[in-house]
Amino acid sequence: MPTTTTIWLMLASALCWAQPPGDSHPAVSNVWGSQYPRIHSDLRVSFRIQAPQAQKVQVRLGGTHDMTRAEDGTWSVTIPPQIPGFHYYSLVVDGVAVNDPGSETYFGSSRQSSGIEIPEKGVDYYEVKNVPHGEVRQFRYFSQVTGAWRRAFVYTPPDYDTNLKARYPVLLLQHGGGEDERGWVVQGRTDIILDNLIAEKQAVPMIVVIDNSYALKPGESPAAMRPPSGPPGSFRIVISPTFGEVVVKDLLPALDKRYRTRAGREHRAIAGLSMGAAFAMQIGLGNLDRFSHFGSFSGTVMRDLDVKTSYGGVLNDGAAFNKKCRLLFIAAGTAEQSRLDAARHARAELDKVGVKHVAFDSPGTDHEWLTWRRSLREFAVRLFRNQQ
Amino acid sequence: MPTTTTIWLMLASALCWAQPPGDSHPAVSNVWGSQYPRIHSDLRVSFRIQAPQAQKVQVRLGGTHDMTRAEDGTWSVTIPPQIPGFHYYSLVVDGVAVNDPGSETYFGSSRQSSGIEIPEKGVDYYEVKNVPHGEVRQFRYFSQVTGAWRRAFVYTPPDYDTNLKARYPVLLLQHGGGEDERGWVVQGRTDIILDNLIAEKQAVPMIVVIDNSYALKPGESPAAMRPPSGPPGSFRIVISPTFGEVVVKDLLPALDKRYRTRAGREHRAIAGLSMGAAFAMQIGLGNLDRFSHFGSFSGTVMRDLDVKTSYGGVLNDGAAFNKKCRLLFIAAGTAEQSRLDAARHARAELDKVGVKHVAFDSPGTDHEWLTWRRSLREFAVRLFRNQQ
Structure with missing residues (x-):
C-alpha cells in the first residue's frame, strides 16, 4: 500500500507529465x-x-x-x-x-x-502522407561469395502488386561507415521519400535495394572491415572488394530472379553516403556494363578523384564516358567543409575532361542524414528519365 | 602521432581481441x-x-x-x-x-x-536455413478509427510472388506489453520459423500479420495505455477496445484489399503473447464471424477465464462453440508459474463445458521469447488444416 509520501510523489509526477514545460x-x-x-x-x-x-x-x-x-x-x-x-x-x-x-x-x-x-519547418517530403504507399521488404538471399545467407531491404513502389506486367528500374543505396542496411530504411526514410515523389510524378516508380556493404569471404578476417584494436563503437572505412563481388555475382542475379526488375545497365543506378559513396563509385564505375547512374553523397572518396587514374581510367575520355553515363551526381552539405571540398575537387576534375555531372550542395547541413535525405530526393528525381 | 604508451595499449588491446578467453x-x-x-x-x-x-x-x-x-x-x-x-x-x-x-x-x-x-543445442527451427524464404513487408495503412497511418509487418510465404493465383489464410500475431510490432519479427523470428515449417510441409503457406496493439482514437488519452505517473520504461496492461476496432474496421479490409488473402472466418487465426494473448482472445472470441483459430501464449488473462461470463458467454455452450472453433490453443512455459497456473485454470474451465482445446507447456522456459517461439511453432503446425 502506498505511503503518503509515495502518493505525494505520484501526484507530483502526474502533474509533471500533465503539464510539460x-x-x-x-x-x-x-x-x-x-x-x-x-x-x-x-x-x-x-x-x-x-x-x-x-x-x-x-x-x-x-x-x-x-x-x-x-x-x-x-x-x-x-x-x-x-x-x-x-x-x-x-x-x-x-x-x-x-x-x-x-x-x-x-x-x-x-x-x-x-x-x-x-522538425524542419514547412518541409514534408519525408513525412508519411496520404498517398499510395509502397512496401519495404526483407529479402534474404544466399551469397556464394561469402558462403552465407544475407539480408537486404527492397523497396517496391506502390503499384508493384497491382501492375503485374510492369518491370522497374533498380537503385542500389549504400549506408555509411558504422551503419548498416537499416540506415536508409529507418534514418533515411527512403520508402516515404519515394512514395511521395512517385505520387507527385517527380520520380518514376523504381525498386530500391538497400544492402550491407560489410561483407567477408570465408576465412577473411573481420580486421579487413574494422580495426583489430578497436573497441565496440569504433569502425573504419575500408572499401573491401568483397561487397562488389557480392553485388555482381549474387545480389543482382538474385534480384533479377525474385523481382520484376528491368535488366540492363540503363535501368540500374547505384549511390551511397559517405563510406557508401566510395562503394557506389567503386562498384558502379567499375562495372559500367551493369550500371549507368551514379551518386556520391558526402563521399570523402571524392577528395582523391583523379580523372586520369581513378576507377581504371574510365573517366579520362570524357566524351566516351558521357555516352555511357546517364547521371553522375555529386552531393555534399555546405556545413561539412571537408566533404564539400572533396565534392568541389571532384567536380573540377570532371570538368577538366568534360565529364557531365550534376552538383547538389545541401544548404546548411553537416555530415548527417538530412544531407542524405535531400541528396536522395535530388538524385531520385533525375533517375531513369526518358526511358521506354 | 601515437605515443609509446598509446602503441603499447593498442598492441595489448589487439592481443586481447585476437585471443578471447x-x-x-x-x-x-x-x-x-x-x-x-x-x-x-x-x-x-x-x-x-x-x-x-x-x-x-x-x-x-x-x-x-x-x-x-x-x-x-x-x-x-x-x-x-x-x-x-x-x-x-x-x-x-x-x-x-x-x-x-x-x-x-x-x-x-x-x-x-x-x-x-x-544458443539452444540441437535446435534449429528458428535459424536461417537453406530453404526458400518468404518476405517480411512493411505495410502502411490508414486507420479511420485512429485517424492516422499505421505500420504493420506482413509475412508473405516463399511462393507468394510466383504462385500468383494462390490465396492464403491469415494469422494475426500480437506482441506483449511494452513491446511493439517489431517484437514478433526481430525477437520472435517469425519469418524464419514459418519458412522452415513451410519447407518441411509442417505448416501450410500462410500470411502472418504483425501489428501494434497500442492504438488511440483522436483525443483519447495515452493514459489509457500507460500510467500517467509512469517514467519512461514503465508500461501497464490495458486491453483497450480501440485496437480491436482497428482490426475489424481498418486492418482486415486493408489486408484483404492489398494481399491475396483467403477471406472468411475459416481462414483467419489470431494469437498473442502475454498482453497480446488478452488482445487475441478479446478480438478473436469477440468476432467469431471473422476468426476461427485462437492462441494464448503466456496469457495472464487466462487466470480470469470464466466460461459462463467471459467473452460475452460464447464459451458457455461447448458444443456450439466447438462447431465454430477450429483451434483453441493455450500455452505457457513451465518456468513461469503464474501463467502456467492461469493456463491450467483456463483449460479446466473449458473442460467443464466440453470446449475442445490444445495445451502446450514449454519445458523449462519462463516469460520469455523462447516460450513464444515454441508456442508459435506448435500453434502454426495446427493452423488451417483440412481446408480446400
Missing part, C-alpha cells in the same frame, strides 16, 4: 508515450533522466552539455536550438556514453545509439 | 564485429565494458551481477550458465540501467533494451 512537445523519435526529450518551438531541446546515484550526467548532441541534478535524482537540461533533421546523440553517465531510454535507437558508429528528429 | 564466442545478438558479450560452451556469459569514471557497474540478466574493474577502467564479469533463448538485459552504470554498446537493442519494457541470444 512551455510550448514544447515530445520528439517524434521518442519511444511510444515518452515525454522526453522535448522540442521547443525555437528548436531548443530538453532532456531528462532518472539517475539518483550518478555523479555526473551529460548530453552529447552538438557539443557536450552538463545536466543538472534535482533533489529527487532527476537530471535535466535544455540545450540551444538544434539544426533540423536527424541526429545521433548520447547521454553520458559518469563518463559512459549510453542511450536515452526515452528515445528510439538507431544503428550508427557501429552501435545502437539514441537519435532525435528535429 | 577459452572456448567462448561472441553472441549472435552482438553488433557486427563486437567481441563481447561472449558465450562459453557451458552457457556462462562474459561481459565487458569500458567505464573508467564509473563507481559501480553491474549486469542485470537472471539476477544482478557486480562487474569488476581492471586498472585500465575496463569492467568485466562472467555470469553463471543462462537458459537458452532470447533474453533482454541491461548494464547498470552507477544505478542507471543502460544498453550494452556491444549488443543489438530490442524494443521491450517500453524501451530499447540490450538483448542476448543464448
